Amino acid sequence: MSDFNAVIAAHSDVVWRTAFRLLGRHDDALDCYQETFLAALRISRNEDIGHWRAMLVRIATRRAIDRLRQRYASVETSGNLDLVSSGRSTVESPDAQAQLEELLEQVRQVLATLPEQQAEAFWLRHLEQLSPNEVAELMGLEPGHVRVLVHRAAASLRTALGPSFDPKPISEESP
Amino acid sequence: MTNNFSDSGDPISQLVDAFQRMQVPPGPSINETIEFVERATRDRESNSQHSRRATDSKPRRFKFRNLSVTQRLAVGTIGLSTVVGLTLVLLALNSAAPLSAMERMVQRLREVTSYSFRLSTRNTFVREGNTRPTTVNRTGMTYWLAPGSVSLEEQIVQIEEPAPGEQKIETLAHYSEVYPAGKPGIFIDHLAKTFAWLPEMQSKDIPVYSAINQLRMVREEKGEVIRDLGTKAIQGKTARGYMMSIKNPAPPSALDVLEVWIDPDTDLPLEFTNTLKNDTGPEFFRVTDCRWNIALDPKLFEQAPPPGYVDTTPPRSEKELAQIAEALALYADLSGGHYPRVAKFDAEAIRDEMLKLAGFTGPPQAQWTQDKKFRQIQQATVGLGLIARTLRNKYSVGYEGLKVGPHDKLKVLLWWNAWDPKGYRVFYGDLRTEILTEAEGAERGLGETK
Numbered sequence A: 001m002s003d004f005n006a007v008i009a010a011h012s013d014v015v016w017r018t019a020f021r022l023l024g025r026h027d028d029a030l031d032c033y034q035e036t037f038l039a040a041l042r043i044s045r046n047e048d049i050g051h052w053r054a055m056l057v058r059i060a061t062r063r064a065i066d067r068l069r070q071r072y073a074s075v076e077t078s079g080n081l082d083l084v085s086s087g088r089s090t091v092e093s094p095d096a097q098a099q100l101e102e103l104l105e106q107v108r109q110v111l112a113t114l115p116e117q118q119a120e121a122f123w124l125r126h127l128e129q130l131s132p133n134e135v136a137e138l139m140g141l142e143p144g145h146v147r148v149l150v151h152r153a154a155a156s157l158r159t160a161l162g163p164s165f166d167p168k169p170i171s172e173e174s175p
Numbered sequence B: 001m002t003n004n005f006s007d008s009g010d011p012i013s014q015l016v017d018a019f020q021r022m023q024v025p026p027g028p029s030i031n032e033t034i035e036f037v038e039r040a041t042r043d044r045e046s047n048s049q050h051s052r053r054a055t056d057s058k059p060r061r062f063k064f065r066n067l068s069v070t071q072r073l074a075v076g077t078i079g080l081s082t083v084v085g086l087t088l089v090l091l092a093l094n095s096a097a098p099l100s101a102m103e104r105m106v107q108r109l110r111e112v113t114s115y116s117f118r119l120s121t122r123n124t125f126v127r128e129g130n131t132r133p134t135t136v137n138r139t140g141m142t143y144w145l146a147p148g149s150v151s152l153e154e155q156i157v158q159i160e161e162p163a164p165g166e167q168k169i170e171t172l173a174h175y176s177e178v179y180p181a182g183k184p185g186i187f188i189d190h191l192a193k194t195f196a197w198l199p200e201m202q203s204k205d206i207p208v209y210s211a212i213n214q215l216r217m218v219r220e221e222k223g224e225v226i227r228d229l230g231t232k233a234i235q236g237k238t239a240r241g242y243m244m245s246i247k248n249p250a251p252p253s254a255l256d257v258l259e260v261w262i263d264p265d266t267d268l269p270l271e272f273t274n275t276l277k278n279d280t281g282p283e284f285f286r287v288t289d290c291r292w293n294i295a296l297d298p299k300l301f302e303q304a305p306p307p308g309y310v311d312t313t314p315p316r317s318e319k320e321l322a323q324i325a326e327a328l329a330l331y332a333d334l335s336g337g338h339y340p341r342v343a344k345f346d347a348e349a350i351r352d353e354m355l356k357l358a359g360f361t362g363p364p365q366a367q368w369t370q371d372k373k374f375r376q377i378q379q380a381t382v383g384l385g386l387i388a389r390t391l392r393n394k395y396s397v398g399y400e401g402l403k404v405g406p407h408d409k410l411k412v413l414l415w416w417n418a419w420d421p422k423g424y425r426v427f428y429g430d431l432r433t434e435i436l437t438e439a440e441g442a443e444r445g446l447g448e449t450k
Helices: A002-023 A026-044 A052-071 A094-113 A116-127 A132-139 A143-161 B011-020 B030-055 B069-076 B081-092 B099-111 B211-221 B318-335 B347-357 B366-370 B372-391 B438-443
Strands: B114-126 B133-145 B149-160 B168-179 B185-189 B194-198 B224-234 B237-245 B255-262 B269-278 B281-292 B397-399 B412-418 B423-428 B433-436
Touching: A002 A026, A002 A052, A002 A094, A002 A116, A002 B030, A026 A052, A026 B030, A026 B438, A052 A094, A052 A116, A052 A132, A094 A116, A094 A143, A094 B011, A116 A132, A116 A143, A116 B011, A132 A143, A143 B011, B224 B255, B237 B269, B318 B347, B318 B372, B318 B412, B318 B423, B347 B372, B366 B372, B372 B397, B423 B438, B433 B438
Parallel strands: none
Antiparallel strands: B114 B133, B114 B281, B133 B149, B149 B168, B168 B185, B185 B194, B224 B237, B237 B255, B255 B269, B269 B281, B397 B412, B412 B423, B423 B433
């Protein structure tokens, strides 16, 4: 257990950050966080773990996405979510913060509707900033397959977020 | 005015930026986490020891939850659930007006001695990488006889549209299951022409996402009648329909709305429908042609496998497990350090290869039988046959001889659904064998259908 305690000490922050960012709710994130370490401990008893951080992030991501899928299972998310039609204000203002929270929640909702592999690959690649090769190794896929999954997830997100999310240069938008 | 998002020009970059700038509150401390993990580990080990003690004296049985998705769906959603499940639903209803009719039905359901019904489900979804929908239909008949015998036969058919106007139809499964009350069951795969003996079916073995479990949830969540659907003709009778709403369905595959059509003469259901929320999309679930308290042919509950079908019941005795390990060890010894590198495990072909590796080539000779190595190889045929037989089961088995060798002590070489305790029987590369829990197996990717 002492070796695993060192793993906890080294990676608890990143696991918590992954769980909380994806889930956005403290209780859900806490469950996901705890499940992640227990699952990792079970796996480590049968396998040599070469890259703890990546393995923990992958477990946390997969379990968080499972929870998102449960959370939004009864919510239809077809069509354009039209999320950020006015989302161009400062993050310092309460309104802007509320818009940011709304965007994050809507993105979680879209992630929950994507095929699991797409959502997982997208999150690991873009949010956890793992390389395609690292994602491929973690997911047991070819790097090319990972790129396709990430591309499809991004395309789905763009579609779901809608034209209002289409960024224009700030200079054109800002007064 | 500054922008809420980065100005990278790509909405995905903006999205990523938004998540990265999200305020994350402090999580549990390292000490709290260590304490939690240690406590959970102690609890788990304690439970595991208790479980082992409790089951040591029992014969090993195939747990119902260890069956494939197809198998579990077949029995889990309809076998036991129908009468009991509906009873639970109806007991939970709050709405005043329809309750009297519902209460009468609950009473009638408790009194039934037999029934049959036709099940049909439809799940339409767009497969990853496709633009056209795929539809999976399941149809079949189920028979139930007091005190708890179940017999069913079902087919699962997939319909794809590769191009407009074209249809590709494939039968994914065709199977029968027979569970005489209080006796082991049998699963018969009519496509693979195999069968496997299963443990006696008990209510505790109903899987978590089955109808009966969903309906237990209904009871807890207080489903309510939300609409009187009026009347319609079913089986020549004027049935009365009620729609019920189930609040906060969880897990996500749970049903949230149930329609029941009741025969006013018998107060029993003639038909009921609901929608399950699958990962791939909604699955419409319809039970029709309900017939209650009918005479059923005893042959429906006989368990004789059709002639020529192969028994794929997994090995369970210590002797069989040892025979498997000895056969694989002998192969590895003869081959110079690897297991049969095959995707399809043909016991006879592998035995022949072992003979060649040991130098027994050419026409068989009588003196070979005096050779110790030859006799070992012949004995290994039993273990090889057990592996081949098990792998013929299409569901929840696997062999990784292409990737796993004797030095891969921590990698799973061979696995299948275990009986009791529930989980997965695994052989590692070094031929150690143990049972992994369902969670441990899932973490290793076990449980996927071949």
